[in-house]
Every structure is written in structure tokens, then in C-alpha cells.
Amino acid sequence: MADADEIARLCYARLEALPRRGRPEAGREWTLLAAVLQLRRCAASVKTEVVSLGTGTKCIGQTHMSPNGDVLNDSHAEVIARRGCIRYLLQQLHGAVSGDDSSVFCPSEEQGKWRLQPGVSFLFFTSHTPCGDASIIPMTDSPSQPCPPVASVKSRQGTEAGGDLKRKSEDPSEGPHTKLARVDKQETAETRTEDRGDTKTSFPSNSCKSEGQAQSHATETPEETVPDIHRTGAKCVPGGAADPLQPGTGYHSTGVLRVKPGRGEPTLSLSCTDKLSRWAVLGFQGALLSHYLQEALYFSTVVVGKCPYSKEAMHRALVTRCSHVTDLPAGFSVSPPGLLQSSLEFRFSQAQTELQHQATQGRVSPCGAAISWCNVTEQPIDVTANGYKHGVTKKVVGTAKSRSLLCKLELFHSFLSLVSATEPSARPGSLRRTELQTYWDYKQASSSYQQAWQQLHSQAFPLWPRSDRNLLLFH
Template identity: 70%
Template sequence: MNYVLFTVEKEVVSMGTGTKCIGKASMSSNGDILNDSHAEVIARRGCVRYLIQELHRAVSGRGSSVFRSADQRGRWTLQPGVSFLLFTSHTPCGDASIIPMTDSQSKPRPPVTSVHGCEEADGGGSVKRKAEELAEGEKPKLPRFEGEEADETKRAGTKPTLQSDPTKTHDDASQAASAFTRDQTEQVHDIHRTGAKCVSGGPADPLHPGVGYHSTGVLRVKPGRGEPTLSLSCSDKLARWGVVGFQGALLSHYLEEALYFSTVVVGKCQYSHEVMHRALISRCCDVSDLPAGFSLCSPVLLQSSLEFPFSQNQTDLQHRAGQGRVSPCGAAISWCNVAEQPLDVTANGFKHGVTKKMLGTSKSRSLLCKLELFRSFLSLVAATEPSRLPDTLRSAKLQTYWDYKQASRRYQQAWQQLRTQAFPRWPRSDRNLLLFH
């Protein structure tokens, strides 16, 4: 008998928690407010910080464990065997959360006693999601932080790994998901709801009782209290990253190929493999004519047996009458594997603890906001020898954040194809919010 051994090294490069969004009236034309603080978005933006650091090492000749030089001048590609995995403790908000509810999910789950003991927890619990309510008479001192009424506190991370042979694990997971879906077909009486609202101009939620409450497969924006937001749901953003990559327009200047998640893992919670596939993959499967370096990514979708010990479900189970109202934490926490300032804690789109006097200064800004990431990118450009700059960064006309994004021509072409063919109602960004430098 012959054996093939694989060595897999996993490294957490970014982690994030968060459940909130900024209302559109509170968005800043200076790029200094963190608009979307959902866990998946926080983890992805932390990963961008990590990628900028690794590219900085590469262009400076110090060597990177992630990137190696590509054939095109100034371009870089992943080292052989490196891939990225996204873990989220809960299904992404929006379309992926519109999950059939079965009879078995009406049974409460026992509390999680420890991370190592999570695998022994029983079945799924039906969780009605709650909107965070401001205390009566409370007036926030900073621009109001809009909350999503549907999603519990979550935790997400991205991990680069060396590929191993996953065939058996994926087949088993697929069979389990298929069996679960067939069982649901006979028992479905209702669906788990999402607080994300359908974008204007498209199909609306019928709001019928039971399974007819939501429309499925449509774009949604994350809700706020009163004032709407402009932030698309995490389901929609993950679907977009599956075509244009999670690296964004700026880093596409330096990369020969877009970066995709090879695997998306969801923790133990309400979950449907079929629904996840619809939300993240099926909606974009017919997109064609993508530019070189971009493709349709179909990540492996898996569910973990581990439940986040501080999920809303576990919190509700352990909450005792008379202890007061349970509300999601208003702060968002980011940690990423960078040498300087790896930890970033925000609230209301600003650094946690900011006073009115600090607003408008660097002390108030999250390291994940557009302005800070743009400045980190400009530092990367400055560190690159002029003769090794990518061709798309050689124009003297590049000044604003908008200029640099638009100059990433292949990325913009890919985004245009995705928008035209799959997401024609995706709201366009206000250019006036992107003209900072």
C-alpha cells in the first residue's frame, strides 16, 4: 500500500468582529470613517493591510512568503501552494441567511462550555435576530452608528494555507449537506429572516407568512435604525469577491491575478449548503468575457462543527431573566498579522474612545478606513523603484483615491462585466466620496 503525505501550514493573517454599519448621511468625503463594520468586511480589510505589508517586503527585496515576481513588469503572483481560506462563525447576512427552518431547529441548544467541547453540542437552535435599540432618550455624541437588525456578533478570519488533497473531506461534507437539504424539503414551515433590505428598483420582499416572506437571490443593503445605509450585504460582497477578487482595485495594480478564497467555512449555526451556493456562487456563474487574471471562483463551501461560544444563540441561552436587555456589541475589533499596530478597535466608524476634539485628525481614524488603506498603498508605491512600477501606475495624473481605483483597468473591466451581467442594480458609489488624497 502506498501513501502520499501532505504538509499543510496554516497561518491566521486577519481576524475581525463586528455587526454594524454607518448610515449614508454619516459617510465622509474624506474617507476617514469606516462605513461597514461587519465581521467578514473587517477581516477582509485587515487582510488587505497584510497583503500591502507583504508586497512592501517583496518590492523592497526583503522577500515575501506570499508573493513572487510575475512575468509582467512590476506584477506579482502568489507563491506556489499559497491559498486563502475564509472562516466566519455565522452565515453571511443577506441572501445566505435566508435559510429554510426545520422542525428540528425549534429545539434549544445546550450552552457551549468550551471551544474544545463545541463538537458535542446538539442540533440547531432557531434564533430570531434582534435589532439593537438605543436606550430611551440616548443621544449619541458621534455620527450615529447604524446597526444591522439581523446579525449576531460574528468572528471571521482569512488564512493562507498550503494546498493538501481535500477530496474525501469535501465529498463527505457535500453528502451531508445534500442529505440535510432533502430532509428540509419535507419539513420546511418557515425561513430564517435577514434584516438586509432589497435594493431599490428591484424585486421586493413579498412579506408573506412563512417561506414566502423573502425574495431570494437579490441584492440587499444592510439596515440601519431609521436612516438607510449604502453597504451591500456580506452575501453580496462575498459573491463579488468571487469574481473580482478580495484584493480590491488598488492592489490589482501589483497583482498578475486576482486573489480568491479557495474555501469558505461557516461555523455551527443555521446553515444550508444549497443556500450558500446560491448566494455566493450561482448568482455569478454565467458571467463571461472577464479580462486576463480574473475568473469565476467557486470556493469549497464547508460547515464546521464548532460553534462560537459568544454567539447570540449561546448568549440568549445563558441569559437570565432580570439581567437586562441583551444587545450586540457596538464595537468592531480587527487584528491582522502586520508588524505595526496589528490591533484596531472602532465604534461608530471611528477609533474606540475618540472624543469630539479628535474628529478629523489621524487619532480618530480606523486603520481600516479608505483613507488609511490608501495611504498605506501610496507608501507601497513610493517604496517601489520607478523602473519596476506597474504600467498602470506610471501616469502623473494619478492623485486622488478615485484616480488610482479607475486606473486599475483590468479590475474595472472585471467589475463592469460582473455588474452588467449579474448585478445591474448594484448601487454606484458617489464619486464625491472618493476624491480624497
């Protein structure tokens, strides 16, 4: 079993070794961190290294999504880390098919397919409980919750508790030459509430909010005290159960799919809890890499940093919801990760940022930038904001200069480069069709992955929104 504190140390140290560009301003800005680690077991030892790391808290609204695949829709740390890992795996496969060395893959029995080398596995780390269902947890006085819950609060007229401060999206700034990555330091209270994805809430002076989540409060009456929970700003997907919005533990429905809150408009990004749950059945490699892999790739363990945490809620959100899925094609299985928590807190967490905050710094706010680092030879660092490269101006939007290396278009081009580097006779059978042209075509041609997704969709997630085909027809 992995050492949770050692995993956290490796991830925090990896961020500290990177250039400062895109990092939060100490004492004023906070962010979340996630990472993918590769484990290699040799005899009695285990070598553990970070192969992808991401920070970020935002996602774009649905009206800003691009049919060209050149905008990064979801910049939550968990998504950034996973997409950076895809870059790493693409490079490893490129080396394998070219006859060079690969530290990850070896040939499988099936022609054109590859599998993990013996002893190689992957682990996922996140500095905070992922947004969505896993964040709906009871408030306790446990050491894993660094901000003690408020025992009772008299009801306040005109306010309501709740909201997940962890996630938000940001609209691109206006003006033809305005930097898209700008983050205004002065914002109105109304904008602040929308940006954080929570409802307006008043807090007593001696209370604090846990990283990424507003503390909701128990309602005390002379007769009883209603137990309370941490709330998530992620909204139930349309067509299913809605949140009852009752006091205390009756505020949320649990076990349901949720979309991340946007800033003034809805998003189409499913919560990180839902995505982790999906990866536990379909693998984290995605449809394109599935062409080359004999078996899907699963995270053996998910480690969470010090924060409000409930193993029961994590198990409900990441394991129970998909445990009954059956009839998956060869190479796919229900593979729930082990669950661990570290005692080490991220220094850029919201709670730590508030402790370091000085009155002269203005309000504490989420960092507008997202950092990606992955273990590749060319351009390992990618810093973005608002779905584009950090600091670009509007006049270059639509060109390669504005694109994140993690956007769909860039990853698709990297995949096509892998296909070109593979001898035609050594390509998987699914890639020998001549009619494959668009991103959509290549995804749909990954038939085993699509069969697995259909089983997961019909048996566990029937309300999961399907991507608009018109957003996937780029070349």
C-alpha cells in the same frame, strides 16, 4: 479539503489570545467573528495560519459617510476581516518590492507584477451565515441549527415576525465631549427594534432566536402548516424585486441584492453575502492591489461556524448568481469557493450569550465595538465603534487620532507608501501615469479590475449601487 472544525478552532483561539478591549460582555453582549487564513502546502503537509480576524455587527447610515474617507462605513465581521487582510497583503508587497522576504508573493512574468508563491492560498471563515441572501433558509430540526424552530404560533394581533438580528448600525452619541464608542445599556423597545434591523416580534417563553436572526414562525391552520424560514433584515436594493412578505417561505425574494439595515436611516452597504459573491469574481484584493498583481486573489473555501445554515442557500447566494459571467479580462475568473460548515459554535454568538445570560445583566444586545487584528508588524490591533477608533471624543473627529486603520484613507495612504517604495522603473505600467492624484484616480487606473467589474455589473449585478464619486476624491 480543509478541516472545518480545525479552522474554527484556530479562529476562536486567535481571538482569545488578543487583549480584552472591544470584546463583548459575557452573558450580555454578542458579536460575530470572521477571519482570513493563509494556507501553505509543502510536500505532504499544509501549514494554516490566521492572518486577519474581525468582529463586528454594525454599519453606519448614509448621512454619516465622509467625503474624506476617514470613517469606516461597514463594520460587519466579514468586512473587517477582509480589510485587515488588505493591510497584511500591503505589508507583504512592501517587503517584496523592497527586496525583503515575503511569505506570500514572488515576481511574475509581467514587469512590475507579482503573483502568489506556489502552494499559497487563502480561506475565509465566518462564525455565522453571512447576512443577506445566504441567510434566507428553511427552518429545520437539523443539528446545524442550535435553536430548534417553533412548530406553530397562533397569530398575534399587532405583531409580525421577521428580521435579521445580526446586523445594525449605531448613531454617534451627541455632545462635544461624549465618547463615540458609548453603548447605552438601557434602550427603549422602539430603539431596540431599529438597532437590530428586525420588525417587532413576540416570542413564546420556550423559544429562542438563532445568532443574528429572529425566528419567524409558521402559521398553523386546522388544514395545514405553512413551512417557515429564517429571515434577513437586509433590504432589497431599490429598482429590483421586492420581498412579497407572504407567510412562511413566501416572505422573501431570493437571489437578489440587499443592503444592510441601519438604525433609523438607510445604509449604502451591500450585504456580506453579496460582497462574498462579488469577491468570487473580482477577487478580494480590491482595485488598488490589482495594480501589483498578475492575477486576482480568491478564497478557495468558505467555512461557516455552527449556526442556522443551508448549503443550498449558500450555493445559490455565493455561486449560482455569478456562474454565468463571461468575457473577463486576463487574471480574472469565476472562482466560486468550496463550502464547509464547522460543528463548533462561537462562544460569543447570540445563542450562547442568551444561554449564559443572567436577569441582573439587563437585556442581551449586540456589542458596540468591532475588533480587527492582522498579522502586521505595526499596530496589528484596531478597535472601532461607530466608524471611528474606540473611545475617541468628538473634538478629535477629523484628525488622525480618530481614524480606524481600516478606513479608506488609511488604506490608501498605505498603498501610496507601497508605490513610493517601488523603484519607478519597477512600477506596473498602470502606476506610471503622472496625473494620478486622488483615491478615485488610482481605482479607475486599475483598468483590468474595472473591466472585470463592468462585466460582473452588466451580467449579474446591474442593480449594484455605484459609489458616489464625491466620496472618493480624497488624497
